[in-house]
Amino acid sequence: MSARAVTHYEDRIVTAFTACAIVWSVLGMIAGAYAAAELVWPELNFGIPWLSFGRLRTGHTNIVVFGFGASALIGTSFYSVQRTSHVRLFAPWLAWFVFYAWQLTIVLGGWSLLAGWNTSKEYAELEWPFDIAIAVAWIAYGVVFFGTIARRKVGPIYISNWFYGSLIIVIAMLHVVNNLELPATMSKSYSLFAGAQDAIVEWWYGHNAVGFLLTGGFIGMLYYFLPKQAEQPIWSYRLSIVAFWAFVYSYIWAGPHHLHYNAIPEWVQSLGVVMSLVLLAPSWATMINGIMTVANAWRKLKTDPALKFIVLALAFYGLATFEGPMLAIRSVNVMSHFTEWTIGHVHSGALGWNALITFGTFYYLVPKLAGKPLHSVAMANLHFWLALAGIMLYIISMWGAGLSQSLLWLSLDDLGEVRYSFVDVVRAMAPYYTLRLVGGLLFLSGTLLMAENMRRTFAGTRTVTVEPPILVPAHRVAMSPVSEP
Amino acid sequence: MSLLGLHKAIENNTGLLIFGILVVASIGGLVQVLPTTLDDSLHAPAPNVVPYPPLELIGRDIYIREGCSTCHSQQVRPLLAEVKRYGPYARSGEFAYDRPFLWGSKRTGPDLLREGGKYSDVWHRVHMTNPRAVVAASIMPAYPWLAQRAANIDGDIEARLRTLRRLGHPYTDEVVQSAAKSLEGKTELDAVIAYLQWLGRHAADAPEEHAGH
Numbered sequence: 001m002s003a004r005a006v007t008h009y010e011d012r013i014v015t016a017f018t019a020c021a022i023v024w025s026v027l028g029m030i031a032g033a034y035a036a037a038e039l040v041w042p043e044l045n046f047g048i049p050w051l052s053f054g055r056l057r058t059g060h061t062n063i064v065v066f067g068f069g070a071s072a073l074i075g076t077s078f079y080s081v082q083r084t085s086h087v088r089l090f091a092p093w094l095a096w097f098v099f100y101a102w103q104l105t106i107v108l109g110g111w112s113l114l115a116g117w118n119t120s121k122e123y124a125e126l127e128w129p130f131d132i133a134i135a136v137a138w139i140a141y142g143v144v145f146f147g148t149i150a151r152r153k154v155g156p157i158y159i160s161n162w163f164y165g166s167l168i169i170v171i172a173m174l175h176v177v178n179n180l181e182l183p184a185t186m187s188k189s190y191s192l193f194a195g196a197q198d199a200i201v202e203w204w205y206g207h208n209a210v211g212f213l214l215t216g217g218f219i220g221m222l223y224y225f226l227p228k229q230a231e232q233p234i235w236s237y238r239l240s241i242v243a244f245w246a247f248v249y250s251y252i253w254a255g256p257h258h259l260h261y262n263a264i265p266e267w268v269q270s271l272g273v274v275m276s277l278v279l280l281a282p283s284w285a286t287m288i289n290g291i292m293t294v295a296n297a298w299r300k301l302k303t304d305p306a307l308k309f310i311v312l313a314l315a316f317y318g319l320a321t322f323e324g325p326m327l328a329i330r331s332v333n334v335m336s337h338f339t340e341w342t343i344g345h346v347h348s349g350a351l352g353w354n355a356l357i358t359f360g361t362f363y364y365l366v367p368k369l370a371g372k373p374l375h376s377v378a379m380a381n382l383h384f385w386l387a388l389a390g391i392m393l394y395i396i397s398m399w400g401a402g403l404s405q406s407l408l409w410l411s412l413d414d415l416g417e418v419r420y421s422f423v424d425v426v427r428a429m430a431p432y433y434t435l436r437l438v439g440g441l442l443f444l445s446g447t448l449l450m451a452e453n454m455r456r457t458f459a460g461t462r463t464v465t466v467e468p469p470i471l472v473p474a475h476r477v478a479m480s481p482v483s484e485p
Numbered sequence: 486m487s488l489l490g491l492h493k494a495i496e497n498n499t500g501l502l503i504f505g506i507l508v509v510a511s512i513g514g515l516v517q518v519l520p521t522t523l524d525d526s527l528h529a530p531a532p533n534v535v536p537y538p539p540l541e542l543i544g545r546d547i548y549i550r551e552g553c554s555t556c557h558s559q560q561v562r563p564l565l566a567e568v569k570r571y572g573p574y575a576r577s578g579e580f581a582y583d584r585p586f587l588w589g590s591k592r593t594g595p596d597l598l599r600e601g602g603k604y605s606d607v608w609h610r611v612h613m614t615n616p617r618a619v620v621a622a623s624i625m626p627a628y629p630w631l632a633q634r635a636a637n638i639d640g641d642i643e644a645r646l647r648t649l650r651r652l653g654h655p656y657t658d659e660v661v662q663s664a665a666k667s668l669e670g671k672t673e674l675d676a677v678i679a680y681l682q683w684l685g686r687h688a689a690d691a692p693e694e695h696a697g698h
Binding site: 038039040042043045047049052053054055057058116117118119120121122146149150155156157162165166169170173177182183184185188189190191192193194195196197198199200201202204241245248249250251252253255256258259260261262263264265268271272275334337338339342343405409410411412416417418422423426427 | 492493496497499500502503506507509510511512513514517518521522524527528546549550551552553554555556558560562563564565566567569570575576577579580581582583584585586587588589590591592593594595596616617620622623624625626627628629630639641644645647648649651652
C-alpha cells in the first residue's frame, strides 16, 4: 500500500444504500396499501394481471424485505463495520458491485414477480436466475464485510458485527438449500424437494429468513446505533453475547411451527414448539439489554426523534417476540393459523420493529452522512405518531379479524355441522380490512414524510469524508466481555 | 481450553467466528430438517396418486404464477370443523408430485385441497372470469386474461415434463411427446379448471371420516 493510499471511510456507499432503502420502503408500502385496498374493493385490479392481488402482494413482501430491509442492513453494516474496525471498507469496488447487483436484482426481480415469475415458496418467490444473482451478490457482501473485520485495528470484534455476520452466513446457507431447483425454462423451475419435504425445507428457510434477516441483522443495527444514539455503553455486553449464541442456536429449530397439524411428522412439529418457547429467552434478553441501555438517557427521548423510534422499536420487538412463541403453541396455533392474526403478527414485527428501528437509525445516520442537522425535527415527530397510530390500527384490526375468522370457521351447530359458510366469514372481514387499510395508509404517510425530510436534509450536500481515528481506542478493554480477574 | 478462553479466541478471530456461527446454526437443520428430507416415507406417493397430466400441470403452474396460494391453502387439518367443511384431512403421500408444495399459510379464500368435483366446470369458468357473478360477497380478483391465452402459449410443456421426469416423476415418452398436441385448442382457463377439478380426487385411501360434499 502506498503512503498516499486512500484511508477515509467509504461512506458514499452507505448513502447510496440508505437512499435506495428509503425509495424501496415507499414503493413497498404503496404496493402493500394497494393490496390492502384490493381486499376492500376487489375490482381495483381492473383486470390487469400484474395488479392482481396474488402478484402484487408477492411484490410487496419482496420489495419490503429485500429492497427496503436488506438495503438498510447492508448499508448500515458497511457504516458500522468500518467504525468498529477503524479501517476503510475492504475492497470498495466489490462493495459497489454488491450495491449495483443488489439494486438491479430488486428492480428486475420485482418486475419479474409482477410478470408472474413466481416459485410460490414464501419469501423465496424469485425464480432461479435471481436466486443465482442473489447468491453471488450475497457472497460478495460477505467478502467485503468479513474482509473489513479481518483487517481491523481494534482488538475484539464488536457485537454488532457478530449479528450482521450471522445474517450473512445463515442467510447464505438457507438461501442456497431452499432454492435448490431444476430450471425448465428461463422463468420456470421445479423444486428439488417435493410435498411434505419441500414444506419442511421452505419453513426452515422462511422462519429463519425472518430470524436472521429481520431479527439478527436488525439486532446488529441496534447494537451499533442504539449506544451511539443514547450515548451510553451497552448495559451488559456479556448478556449480548450469551443472547447471541442462544439466538443463533435456537432460532433454526422453530420453522415447523408454521406447519402445525399439517402433513409432517409430529416430532418435527413438537420440536418446533419447544424451541420456539426457548427462543423467548434470547429475544427478551436482547430487548431488556436495549431498554436498560437507554435507562440512563430517558431525558434524550424528549428531544431526540431518532432515539424515540429506536425505543419504540424495542417495545414492538418485545411484543412480537412474545406473541411469536405463543402462536407456536399448537392449541393457540389452531386458532391463528391461516388467519389474519398471522398477518398482524408479521406487521407488528415488520412495521413495529424493522421499519421503526431503521427509521430511527436513518434519522441519526443521514445528518451524519450529510454533515448537517436534520431538516425538520417537527416532521420527524409527526412521523413518529403517524407510524405508531398506523401500527396500532393495523395490529388491532388484524387481531380482531384473525380471532373472528377462526371462531367462525371452527364453529359447529347442534347437529355437528359447520355453522357458517366460508363466504359468511369473508363478509365479516370487511370492517377489519377497511381499518387495516387506514392503518397502513397512516404508516405510509409517515414514511413519505420521512423520505421528504431526508431528501431536504441531504439536498445540496455530498457525503462527508471521515478518517478513522489514529489512536488505539480507549474503550478497547471496556468492549471485551471477558476481563481478566 | 476453558469456555471463556475459547470465547476470547472466537471474538478475536474472524475465521473462528464465521466457523462458530456456521456450526451452531447448522445443528438444528442437521437434527431436524436433514432426516426428514431423507425419510422416504414422506415422499412415497399414496396409492392412486399419479403425476399431473400435461393440462393439469400447466393449470397448476398458472395457479403458481398468479399467486393463488397467497390466499388459498391446500392443507386440510385433522380438525372436525375442517374435515366437515373441506373433506378428508391431508396426508403426506398425496403431495409426492407437488413441486413445490402449495399448502399455503393463509385462507383469505377457502382451502382447495378437496376442490375437485365440488363445482361444475361451467361454474368455475364464470367464477374465474367474474367471481362476483356467482358469489356476491367474493373479494377474489377476476382473471379475464386466462381465457384469452393458449394453455401452451410458450410452447414449453415438453421442457416442463422432461424437467419433472429428471426429478423422478414417471412420465412416459408417449406422454411427453404427445403433450403439446394434447394442449392444442385449450386455454389457460381450461388448464386451471382441469387442475382445480383434479385436486383431491386421487387420494383413494382417503380416511373414513370423510363427511362427503
